[in-house]
Amino acid sequence: MHNAWGKQTIAWRPFIRNNITVCLDREVNGPHFHYVKQTSPPRWNHHVVVKSLDQIESPWFKDLVKAGYDFANK
Known part of the structure; x- marks a missing residue:
């Protein structure tokens, strides 16, 4: 799996x-x-309980991860 920035995460x-x-x-x-x-x-x-790969690839999930990344880097 890759995150929104193309790096493998989990x-x-x-x-x-x-x-x-x-x-x-x-x-x-x-x-x-x-x-x-x-x-x-x-x-x-x-x-979030992730039940499918489609869930991770959804726009809402990518937006959530980006918001978390932005918060962590304040």
């Missing part, structure tokens, strides 16, 4: 539940999240 394990956590500076709610939790005033953890 190996895809079919039929095994993959959990992804992305940290943002704001809460984002939606049907894609397993749960969202504020861990400190400027930090929200967004947990």
Whole structure:
């Protein structure tokens, strides 16, 4: 699997539940999240259960990962 910048990140394990956590500076709610939790005033953890490769290649997921990358580099 490759991230939005073309670098290999994790190996895809079919039929095994993959959990992804992305940290943002704001809460984002939606049907894609397993749960969202504020861990400190400027930090929200967004947990996603990845069930398919199509889910990872979707625009909303790529936007989420980019937002997390931008937050981490502030």
